Amino acid sequence: MGGESLKELLEYMARALVLHPDSVQVDMEENPDEVRLRLAVDPADTGKVIGKQGRIAQAMRTVMKAAAVHDGRRVSVDIQD
């Protein structure tokens, strides 16, 4: 699974969790070892993608990690606030 599809997966999850799906944006930095994704949402939705004690963010990271298994690279998800 390449970087593009990882990016799309994150966008997909985030859009389903927020009130302003159109404001969801994911930036990606790729290198041979790692895919770094930065998620930006409407300020009002920040809590929705983080969750209590970061639970939602953690769940998204877990899913991303599973999806990246075949890619072989590490994947990281940061949330911009």
Add this chain to the structure above:
Amino acid sequence: MREIIVSGRTVDEAVREGLETLGVDRDDVNVEVLDPGGKGLLGLLAGRSARVRLVVRQLVPADGQRGPSPGPGSQTPAAQAPVDRTVVPAPAPVRPPVAEPSEKDALEGGAGAEAPGPEREETPCAAEGPAVAGAERAAKVERAREFLAGLAQRMGVEAQIDTRDDGEYVFMNLEGPRLGLMIGRRGQTLDAVQYLVNVAANLPGGQWVRLVVDAEGYRQRREETLRHLAFRLAARVKSYGRRQVLEPMTPQERRIIHTTLQDDPEVTTYSEGDEPARHVVIALKDGVNSSRKPGGQPGGRVPVRGYRRVPHGGRDGGGRRQP
């Protein structure tokens, strides 16, 4: 009727644990304090645990079949309260002008853990509830299914989703090849997916719908494994009289252990430790002796070799411990 007995350092903690295990709010249960807890007795324990019994009030119309509940008298149609409310969708009554609960509330309610909720409903499920709730529920189930399908696809997994609603939980089972990816180690990925599905489905607010996401019956198999483990360890506790500490588990998994052994007259279960290391302990109930009898009765356990035990021919000459 669902009920559970839980222990904790304090009554509050026990109640909180119980609510978490049952996945309900404080307002949904009757609490009976069995033991308020106290100081340590033998100087061994930090303090006696508080024990409470939580009984879930019947808010939602119980429509008979709730998964694997072994309900003893469930076959006899007589004597049962009329519970047909869910069958025919009654004409939708005018929607009560209740302000939509904010999504924040919904989010928190779903975690089932802490939601002291300022809005304490006096009439838990007014007669007009079911139809509105039914339509809302169906919409959320569809939302969940759609989200899950898209998620699986984007994770590179081909899967078919079967959905079943037992009135309490909505079960969505994925079937297909390569689902191991969606399960992950110890179901970790599946738990994450399930959590996201719950949050996404309940985004619109309103009554929180609880969804269980499974893949190739993984959760069911895991549940069976846990039940066997519970029985095996309970037998060990009975024969040796020593408590057994299980490995850390999720609240759902701990709940399986608790409910499996809740009717056992000889052992009790409680959780201790903090997430994510929270784990179940199985111990003898107060006043119950271990069944270790040197003579051994048919079916009696053979002690595990190397296990520390009182030598034979000790104080009671190898006879039964009790006169």
